[in-house]
Amino acid sequence: MKFTKLLGGMLVAGAIAGAPAIGHAEEITITKQPSILYLPALVMEKQGLIEKAAAAEGVKDLKVNWRSFSSGGASTDALLSGNVQIVNSGLGNLLLLWDRTHGKVKGITTNSALPLALVTRDPKIKSLKDYGPKDKIAVPTVRISTQAILLQMACEKVFGKDNWAKLDANTVQLGHPDAAAMLANPNGEITSHFGAPPFYNKEIKTIPNAHIILRSNDIIDGGLSQSTLFTTTKFADANPKIIKAVLTASAQAIDYIKAHTPEAVDIYRELSGDKTSQADLLAMLKQPGMMDFQLAPAGSMKFAAHMHKVGILKTMPKQWTDYFLPVSASLKGN
Missing domain, CATH: 3.40.190.10 (Periplasmic binding protein-like II)
Structure with missing residues (x-):
């Protein structure tokens, strides 16, 4: 929404x-x-x-x-x-x-x-700096979900305080089960998912090249x-x-x-x-x-x-x- x-x-x-x-x-x-x-x-x-x-x-x-x-x-x-x-x-x-x-x-x-975690299946993406305009990130609700806001807070840390919306345009709204299914599709447009457990845990275990870019505890100390x-x-x-x-x-x-x-x-x-x-x-x-x-x-x-x-x-x-x-x-x- x-x-x-x-x-x-x-x-x-x-x-x-x-x-x-x-x-x-x-x-x-x-x-x-x-x-x-x-x-x-x-x-x-x-x-x-x-x-x-x-x-x-x-x-x-x-x-x-x-x-x-x-x-x-x-x-x-x-x-x-x-x-x-x-x-x-x-x-x-x-x-x-x-x-x-x-x-x-x-x-x-x-x-x-x-903790929540941002997972990607793209081996070229190692940090937020590696995301291009075509790299889509699934979140439960664009801009206002917990994951979308955490992504903004992470962008502020990486790109500077005026660039908190750096990756907002990359986000796509999908519930966790649908996002996990899309991420598992090697031909799907969704290459990253800011997910909740156990979805991201299964993603990094079962999807080739899937790896964690950041966790919510990396963004907010103490969780x-x-x-x-x-x-x-x-x-x-x-x-x-x-x-x-x-x-x-x-x-x-x-x-x-x-x-x-x-x-x-x-x-x-x-x-x-x-x-x-x-x-x-x-x-x-x-x-x-x-x-x-x-x-x-x-x-x-x-x-x-x-x-x-x-x-x-x-x-x-x-x-x-x-x-x-x-x-x-x-x-x-x-």
Whole structure:
């Protein structure tokens, strides 16, 4: 989805302010996206953790639907139109909606900060300086996805502060599964993919000449949170027990992943349909930085500062708690 189209979609944000209050929701829909980044969400779905936590809070028989989207742009449109109540997407999408709705969309928690990676199959490309105008890079959403913004931040480091958009014209919008398939096609126009795990891990293992140009941790020291749960303040204010249940369930899911990694991987394989073997996924998660499932937002203010500088955000937040709900303030993010 292009930036102009997303801005057009923001017109429905008025529904957030004008719709009748949601009181004591009995059924909610939460989005999810492909990638093991969203493993905590899949554990919550499989084990019914939100439903159980909500029941403990006094919200009996809550029904939680999980709806898959291939990109964050589509899921945020669904939130603004009222078709879903909670989005699980990239941190950049939260920041964008927080800004465009003047604070009427805020975060609940993050639950992973696994590194992203830019992979190319072109042996001539060794760094960002080697990209020519015809070298196409797949990202989930051009200009505003987490990967697109990370690419801008990397370009600023390599080409100088006024050249952050150096490779914007090279980007093409594709969801991770489609991008991985295109990259595997030796005759396809997509020669690079800024992907999430396990897609880039499989790419460098199975595609001839595929290699990593850079990782998100190379761009933002300390890493960047990816999977982020956010909602409208209207829904949060009307359903504080459900919000608390989401926080509790997220913590339980992360604890389960760390204590029962093989079983969690099996849940991922079952619900995602990923045919990668359990052994390969476990080997991937044993690599440095690949078990970074956490509730506290990481790197978000650095990310927001770039978005504000290039004009994607009109308002620069003063601190990370500006775009997270008050109940989330104890997470100690940055």
